[in-house]
Amino acid sequence: MFLTFPIMVIKVNTIENIVVWRWKNLFIVGIGVFLLSFVWRYLIKRKEVGKKKAEAGELVKPPITQRVLKEPKFYIPALIAVAVFAIAFPFVFSMYQTNIMVTALIYVVISLGLNIVVGLAGLLDLGYVAFYAVGAYTYALLNYHFGLGFWTVLPIGAAMGFLFGVLLGFPVLRLRGDYLAIVTLGFGEIIRLILENWNEFSFGPSGIANIPRPGLFGIQMSLHSSIIYLYFLMIGLTLFTIFVVNRLQDSRIGRAWIALREDEIACQAMGIDKTKTKLTAFALGATWAGMGGVVFAAKTTFINPASFTIWESIIILCVVVIGGMGSIIGVIIGALILILLPEYLRAFSEYRMLIFGAVLVVMMVFRPGGIISDVRRIYRFEERETTA
Amino acid sequence: MCGGSTGLKNAKQQHNAMEPILEVKTLTMDFGGLRALDSLDLAVYQNEIVALIGPNGAGKTTFFNCITGLFPPTKGEMLIAPPGKKPTKLNGLKPNIVTANGLARTFQNIRLFPNMTVLENVMIGRHCRLSSGILGAAFRNRATVLEEEKVVEESYAMLKKIGLDAFVNDFAKNLPYGAQRRLEIARAMATDPFLLLLDEPAAGMNLQETRELDELIVRIRDEEGISILLIEHDMKLVMSLSDRIFVVDYGKKIAQGTPAEIQNNPAVIKAYLGEEIDA
Amino acid sequence: MEYFLELFLSGLIRGSIYALIALGYTMVYGIIELINFAHGEIYMIGAFTALIVASVLTMLGWNQIAIILLASVVAVIYSSAYGYTVEKIAYQPLRGAPRLSALISAIGMSLFLQNYVLLAQTSDFMPFPSLIPEFKFMESYEHIISSPEIVILATTTLVMIFLAFLIKFTRMGKAMRATAQDREMAMLVGVDVDRIISFTFIIGSATAALGGVLIASHIGQINFYIGFLAGIKAFVAAVLGGIGSIPGAVVGSLVLGWTESFFTGYVSSDYEDVFAFLFLVFILIFRPSGIMGRAETEKV
Numbered sequence: 001m002f003l004t005f006p007i008m009v010i011k012v013n014t015i016e017n018i019v020v021w022r023w024k025n026l027f028i029v030g031i032g033v034f035l036l037s038f039v040w041r042y043l044i045k046r047k048e049v050g051k052k053k054a055e056a057g058e059l060v061k062p063p064i065t066q067r068v069l070k071e072p073k074f075y076i077p078a079l080i081a082v083a084v085f086a087i088a089f090p091f092v093f094s095m096y097q098t099n100i101m102v103t104a105l106i107y108v109v110i111s112l113g114l115n116i117v118v119g120l121a122g123l124l125d126l127g128y129v130a131f132y133a134v135g136a137y138t139y140a141l142l143n144y145h146f147g148l149g150f151w152t153v154l155p156i157g158a159a160m161g162f163l164f165g166v167l168l169g170f171p172v173l174r175l176r177g178d179y180l181a182i183v184t185l186g187f188g189e190i191i192r193l194i195l196e197n198w199n200e201f202s203f204g205p206s207g208i209a210n211i212p213r214p215g216l217f218g219i220q221m222s223l224h225s226s227i228i229y230l231y232f233l234m235i236g237l238t239l240f241t242i243f244v245v246n247r248l249q250d251s252r253i254g255r256a257w258i259a260l261r262e263d264e265i266a267c268q269a270m271g272i273d274k275t276k277t278k279l280t281a282f283a284l285g286a287t288w289a290g291m292g293g294v295v296f297a298a299k300t301t302f303i304n305p306a307s308f309t310i311w312e313s314i315i316i317l318c319v320v321v322i323g324g325m326g327s328i329i330g331v332i333i334g335a336l337i338l339i340l341l342p343e344y345l346r347a348f349s350e351y352r353m354l355i356f357g358a359v360l361v362v363m364m365v366f367r368p369g370g371i372i373s374d375v376r377r378i379y380r381f382e383e384r385e386t387t388a
Numbered sequence: 389m390c391g392g393s394t395g396l397k398n399a400k401q402q403h404n405a406m407e408p409i410l411e412v413k414t415l416t417m418d419f420g421g422l423r424a425l426d427s428l429d430l431a432v433y434q435n436e437i438v439a440l441i442g443p444n445g446a447g448k449t450t451f452f453n454c455i456t457g458l459f460p461p462t463k464g465e466m467l468i469a470p471p472g473k474k475p476t477k478l479n480g481l482k483p484n485i486v487t488a489n490g491l492a493r494t495f496q497n498i499r500l501f502p503n504m505t506v507l508e509n510v511m512i513g514r515h516c517r518l519s520s521g522i523l524g525a526a527f528r529n530r531a532t533v534l535e536e537e538k539v540v541e542e543s544y545a546m547l548k549k550i551g552l553d554a555f556v557n558d559f560a561k562n563l564p565y566g567a568q569r570r571l572e573i574a575r576a577m578a579t580d581p582f583l584l585l586l587d588e589p590a591a592g593m594n595l596q597e598t599r600e601l602d603e604l605i606v607r608i609r610d611e612e613g614i615s616i617l618l619i620e621h622d623m624k625l626v627m628s629l630s631d632r633i634f635v636v637d638y639g640k641k642i643a644q645g646t647p648a649e650i651q652n653n654p655a656v657i658k659a660y661l662g663e664e665i666d667a
Numbered sequence: 668m669e670y671f672l673e674l675f676l677s678g679l680i681r682g683s684i685y686a687l688i689a690l691g692y693t694m695v696y697g698i699i700e701l702i703n704f705a706h707g708e709i710y711m712i713g714a715f716t717a718l719i720v721a722s723v724l725t726m727l728g729w730n731q732i733a734i735i736l737l738a739s740v741v742a743v744i745y746s747s748a749y750g751y752t753v754e755k756i757a758y759q760p761l762r763g764a765p766r767l768s769a770l771i772s773a774i775g776m777s778l779f780l781q782n783y784v785l786l787a788q789t790s791d792f793m794p795f796p797s798l799i800p801e802f803k804f805m806e807s808y809e810h811i812i813s814s815p816e817i818v819i820l821a822t823t824t825l826v827m828i829f830l831a832f833l834i835k836f837t838r839m840g841k842a843m844r845a846t847a848q849d850r851e852m853a854m855l856v857g858v859d860v861d862r863i864i865s866f867t868f869i870i871g872s873a874t875a876a877l878g879g880v881l882i883a884s885h886i887g888q889i890n891f892y893i894g895f896l897a898g899i900k901a902f903v904a905a906v907l908g909g910i911g912s913i914p915g916a917v918v919g920s921l922v923l924g925w926t927e928s929f930f931t932g933y934v935s936s937d938y939e940d941v942f943a944f945l946f947l948v949f950i951l952i953f954r955p956s957g958i959m960g961r962a963e964t965e966k967v
Contacts, residue, residue: 186944197937251525262501271487271516354782360775
């Protein structure tokens, strides 16, 4: 079956429009595909062997990521190293790099939000970007009309996200699985299209410019220092998000979300209100998107509907799944990789999206559980109970 | 086992003295043209173990699904009267409200939360008896912390009672089959029910496990004061366990009475074609 | 009245085009419960293949009927091969993995194919020759419906009948239905499930390619991005009709086509897509499994 593969790829690739025949391409692609197919088959075989081993009950060593996370000996120094790196980052690297890092951190925050919806509660939301847009436009419009500042709007943006989450979530949460996915996708597109077409309200495709960056007690800042300021602001917001999401995960509500993901009917039979639980997950996820949107608007100082296409939703979803659903650290790593990878792939310029797509496929084929899979919280207090 | 008419009379007199804790009247359920339940009457009294038996496809699980709010019945009335509380009509209540009202169930084909630990599974059962909300979870005020500690303690105690404490931190999906069935019971018990609905609790269990289950169910009734309504095919278990038995076939009740009466009932024997009535 | 008829027909044509793509979505979904995001890309590749073949043949001076037939056949073959390969690479290793993982893999595949065509064929819109000839006998009706449109309708109908026949009456169709209902059970009774899935992808891709050729020659230009937009629309149509159901995909597509056409015609074209999506949400709220979808009652 792999023999048909190279043949097909070559031919379509060879002809451009009418006259140009590119035999050279054919040659390169042919060789490349031939070699790759060997690598591919080797890897698949290895994966299968691993699977069989696991099934046979042989002890498979827990993946290194997991061991590192479990041992305090490892993770405390790692945490310190990350903290030092995070603090030093804007002073060591250029402004451009810092700017990218801010973007990546925004993605960390909103991905953690989506992780609540998809990873914990198991609701596939393909229109998440709508809430991101709501946050961004909340800031832009409130600032434009009323001159409200960043700090005032940040909570308003979060509240707007929550509100829209409830409003949109309410009618659709009866739907299951993929129907929910397509309806959320629909809502995402509806919001974007409204922003694009309702000129009087949103200034249409031309967007809103000159959105002020966040201020600090009215101090005037240069572009450079304001980016550094934004960077630390984002670090703070990220820490806050991690803190809250982590606690939610271990709470009564968080448990209900996971149970809902695992088995809806059993969950109801255990006395959990399905609609309410879904709605809280949906709305809370939206809250984080709202906040992320406000920061995004403040960072770019210009927004238009083109920033909020369905691809954006898809990328955020990729972050969550690639990182490892339900795992906070996984999602953070996923966000950093997926957002920074295309940026650093600029060296390959036109090939970067091609590579990005391929990476997604390869990742999923060889690590379907995401980078950090299997990490589950274990209640450690039982030992104490047994002695008591 | 007490059989014969004197035993029945005693039971009847006893029942006349009090109201049933679950009373179902003319319950009917249609699926399209198929009548799965045909004006079924059933009552369960305090501290009873009642069995619902019948051939496969007789509508037993449908009956459970109607009471617990998963299917809206076509016709009929379902009433509960939790001891010490006023009676409530179950018709039209959502499953979670039914559970909150004190009816808990297990499932025929085990429905645990496979990727949660055993302890977490039981903690989910406590969910409806807890109250902490989102803000509490995010900022961990004192009430939330205390509540969480209590849940863990209670859930662990429950696991001990059911005999699953060795598995606390294992994933539910990794438990042996019999233990999964017991975990379902533990999870249902965690919701603080006054009536426990068990859907084929012994299915797939070996002799040893079935015997343990028998003891467990009696203990639940005697020590916790929880009444039990169970669906079961293991006649030996049903006969030794139940105070009363209801037999359904094609959605209709064909007999009811004590184990001894049921064993000698010609209609029942006919429904089963004589099989398995040699308890 | 004339205006109404015009909108009705344009909706019908739109709908039948959506249907050709939606069928692939629905068939794949019915069998492996995967939203095949790369399906739109397959359709786009079909259009490109046809374009390339047609261009070459035109240079060689073949006659029009031969060109369109050959171009369609080649497009169908190529797209099927792509569908087959995509399934083998990106989905088959993920069988049994969490469903979201397969979805992400599909998204990755979609990105890959899009950019692959982008690199190979540039991002410009390319003029697509109108391959479908003008029929003589159609001239008197020309103001209502054009010849290409008739061809589109006829092809769609034929494909639909063919598919219905295939699924209802052939051995393969029976095996497909069995696999869709219960994969493990089908395997147990001796159905080669992997082969059935590959076959489904091939059939789905072939119809999509046919759709690609027809639309491209109808609209007259293509670029690498057409697959994604059409894919989303067709997917909406499939869900609208009840995903997994083949008649549902057709009905959903027609309903979507008419909705869009009438809304644009009578209200406004700016909010066409908004309305289409709102309509979808509305339908799903009242019929959570789509128009023709069976309400799933989960066995408890």
